[in-house]
Amino acid sequence: MYIRRDIFQAIADPTRRAIITLIAFQTMTPNAIAEHFDITRQAVSKHLRILTECELVKQQSEGREIYYQLQINKMKEIDKWLDQFRKIWETRYSQLDTLLANIKDKKKK
Amino acid sequence: MYIRRDIFQAIADPTRRAIITLIAFQTMTPNAIAEHFDITRQAVSKHLRILTECELVKQQSEGREIYYQLQINKMKEIDKWLDQFRKIWETRYSQLDTLLANIKDKKKK
DNA sequence: TATATAAGCAACCACATGGTTTCGCAAAAT
DNA sequence: ATTTTGCGAAACCATGTGGTTGCTTATATA
Structure with missing residues (x-):
């Protein structure tokens, strides 16, 4: 077994696919994203970390807020x-x- | 947490993706498939079960052999x-x- | 300056996953 | 009739995954 962090593993999770669709048209902060799901902001943050690691998503800091953008x-x-x-x-x-x-x-x- | 057995989860595993590519052009038996990997035939069998469950693959018995075919x-x-x-x-x-x-x-x- | 807010990080937990070995069964070969 | 072969199922194991709560840090705001 080895660590896989590729795009196929990233889109395997339904929540992650929903996040991708959500931010496809506009950048969003973790809090804003979390409002659309029944999970905590921290859980969303973990999903965003995975998406960032395989470069599906890019961060963009603005003050204390971080906007996440899909790398289409x-x-x-x-x-x-x-x-x-x-x-x-x-x-x-x-x-x-x-x-x-x-x-x-x-x-x- | 819930059981996911959809196509996205199926293609998340690299071995499963390789199997899909392998049988894309011709049907193959579990033994023949297993020869291409460093895992046991039983492990291949488990992958084939997952692929079958999400209808990516179809079985075709011929005597004691079972040919697996990709449902393109x-x-x-x-x-x-x-x-x-x-x-x-x-x-x-x-x-x-x-x-x-x-x-x-x-x-x- | 004190406080509220946004977000990441770490520790923890239950369950999923991918592999193994062992077994049983049916079909083919001897 | 016995043995070999092809296969799936079950039990087991280490590690991955997706969630939680609690904490820290940095920026806004009263």
């Missing part, structure tokens, strides 16, 4: 990983298209 | 979740395009 580019890593499968499902679809075309063709004859 | 369509759920962010990063890119266009424009003048 990091999300593309998931998209990139999906690419290998996207190729497959597109192929399968085109095969289905061919199959359907053949059936159509046979009916005509 | 299930992978689209991740793609679907990414959609909300895809919109954002495409907007940011078009904003960047506008910015670059403006700079170009100013140079001309």
Whole structure:
């Protein structure tokens, strides 16, 4: 067993996914984020630490407040990983298209 | 705490991601899969159980062998979740395009 | 200056996770 | 008929995870 702190582990937790969605459009402070959940601010802080560690989120201090911002580019890593499968499902679809075309063709004859 | 057995939790583990990639193109038996890793066949079996539970994988018995097949369509759920962010990063890119266009424009003048 | 507020950190806890070994069972091979 | 093989299930173990409470520090505000 080893310490994993990658983006896939980060998005595994539903609360973390909700936080990501929440701050996707505007930066937010831990307190503001915590208001949306039934967990303590400290728990939110721990989630934000994990998100920060895998660079999904960036801090921005403003006085005693810390605004957290989603690093949307990091999300593309998931998209990139999906690419290998996207190729497959597109192929399968085109095969289905061919199959359907053949059936159509046979009916005509 | 509650039991999570969703696709995001399934792909959180690196070994599980490797298994998914491995069987993406051809069905494989647990033994054949286990040969690719430094873990026991039983450990692979546990991973396959998790993948089966969230319907990422389907079994296909053939005598005493069981072939595991990736349900590629299930992978689209991740793609679907990414959609909300895809919109954002495409907007940011078009904003960047506008910015670059403006700079170009100013140079001309 | 004293106090309230925002946030991180540390210690703690119950339960989840990923691995192992051992076992049992059914199918194939001898 | 006996042995080998392929597999899953169960019990067990160390470590990870997600939450809590309590504390400290820094900035605002009375």
